[in-house]
Amino acid sequence: MQYPQLPVAAFLAAALVLIPTPWHWRARNVATCGIIFWLFVVNFIYGVNSILWASDVIDRAPIWCDICTKIVVGASFALPICTMCVCKHLEMVSSNRKVKFDHNDKRRRMIFESVMCFVVPLVFMALHYIVQGHRYDIFQYIGCQATVYISVPAILLIWVPPLFFSVLTLIFASLALHHFIRRRITFAAHLQNSNSALTPNRYLRLIAMAITEIIWGTSFTTLNLWNNVLGGLRPYTNWADVHSGFSRVALFPAILLPPRFISMMMLLWTTMPVSAFIFFVFFGFGEEAKKEYTKLWAWIRGNILRRKDSEKAKMIPLSGSNHQKFLKPLRLSTLGSLAFSTTRPTASTTSSTFASAANSDLEKGTPPAYTASSTNSPFPRTPIKRDPDSFSISTLSYYGGAIDSAPVPEHESSRVMVRVGLPA
Incomplete structure (x- = not known):
């Protein structure tokens, strides 16, 4: 069985998630730009892997696998953290604790979100080595995957932190919605006075996107945890025992895998492409998107198609x-x-x-x-x-x-x- 739709879905998701980038970059929304970055990188990796290992499990790109497996591990932490930062900012803007945010407040928020969305995932990528039993695995159709020594330390390091940040996201989102409902009549004026560059429409879209993404991601994180611990936990005896034969690369052709395992593997693989599609649905059809589409079409029309607009000055009746x-x-x-x-x-x-x-x-x-x-x-x-x-x-x-x-x-x-x- 072949899966030619996998690279198409992955590359399409990577392309769509880049479309809302310009206006989020201009608004200096670091957390939202972090979501875009991690979704783009992971979907691009998924697309390349599904092409390289569409028909076999030959270890043809070892350096690529060393890098991309660590990035995918970091993304599993980064996406919940980014959505948590988005909801935290929305809750702060809508609350009564501070009415107006000056330049220093914005600068501190950008530094905080940059550290949380990019530095903290790097730390967890390094900590992954503690429970990394061997180098990596290669599965037919989906390519190289990071390995985890299924044990209590692995649960605490790999699965508990994303779930913890997901819970924080839901708490901040609930508080933000509570503030919105309490002052829904004067909410537009409150956002304008807070100098946050947010409108009620954009505010609600950010909350809806964050809640949808976190529910979707948390569901599959929990499913992945359950699927891995279903066969039991292994004892974490000592460092040498866990990392024995660390340079080994396990190869899994599809003919040796049971159909149930392949179905579960494909279901978990779709988490990132669907997350990118969800993000595009919330931000690819808004007012900002329409303005960017108009600018892009004008640029293509003038610079690529070499077509100029017709004269607009015409005789009109004087009545x-x-x-x-x-x-x-x-x-x-x-x-x-x-x-x-x-x-x-x-x-x-x-x-x-x-x-x-x-x-x-x-x-x-x-x-x-x-x-x-x-x-x-x-x-x-x-x-x-x-x-x-x-x-x-x-x-x-x-x-x-x-x-x-x-x-x-x-x-x-x-x-x-x-x-x-x-x-x-």
């Missing part, structure tokens, strides 16, 4: 709200040049323009708008009264054309200013 939006950017100086421009067109151009306008009016059976002038002035001196609407439209058309507008008579200029939204 209703569009009328106000069109005229809003116009400044008083622009309107002044529109109504009282001193630049005049040439005489030949003006004469032909008014001649064509007069001929058009005569063909329609209406008198021309201006009478002919006996002087050589390019503009007539005796205007004929026309409808204010048509005068305003004519003025705006002059503004958009190549010819600057003519001087507006004093009794008409106030009408133009009123129509464009300025005081007369």
Whole structure:
């Protein structure tokens, strides 16, 4: 039996968990970034192992196995610690103990979470050597796995600490929810006053994610403990006895494993990919995610596809709200040049323009708008009264054309200013 879906699931989980990274990094959420880091690394290791040992149990990468088995052990401690730090911060923000957090408080929190999420797991990775019976095991389909000498010290070092941090997580999460329920009406204002960069929506998503992750992880940690102690505990006699033949690598091809053991092994293997999918569900569809998707698509469109956005400035009708939006950017100086421009067109151009306008009016059976002038002035001196609407439209058309507008008579200029939204 082959399991080609294992590397696909592992690499997909590793890719999805990286998507919410930018906004958590900008917000300096060390605990959440720690969850992302450990889930990505472990799922990447799972994907590589499921490819290297998909069909055999040959020890083809001993250094890789030495490193990745220790990292997986550290992740089993790091993930409960990270979720505990998330819920601890949420409980502190929502409580009445301190209203506002300054720069020093944020700095201390970042240092504390960095030590808890990255240094403490390294300590447990080193302590694992106490109950490490031999180098590592290789199982077909899932690759190399860390070994544990099943004994009382192993229970205290490997399984009790994650369960302890899980219990702390549930306590902090319960207190945070209690604070939220008590002040749910003024909770948004409280978060804003605390200077925590949290919103009620993000607050609830963090709590829901932490509770879901810790329940999921704790269930499988307990299942793994029960599965290992089911056959009984071995006596931890002395160091030499426990670590005898330490360089040995045990190989387990699938043909030698009972079906029940393979099923349990696959069930425990899915813990990390499913945890990554759970994390993405809570943070991959929020408002921050949508904004990041928009930015990413804009970058791909401009830099990879080489497609520019089309011109957004288009002609719009001068009526209703569009009328106000069109005229809003116009400044008083622009309107002044529109109504009282001193630049005049040439005489030949003006004469032909008014001649064509007069001929058009005569063909329609209406008198021309201006009478002919006996002087050589390019503009007539005796205007004929026309409808204010048509005068305003004519003025705006002059503004958009190549010819600057003519001087507006004093009794008409106030009408133009009123129509464009300025005081007369």
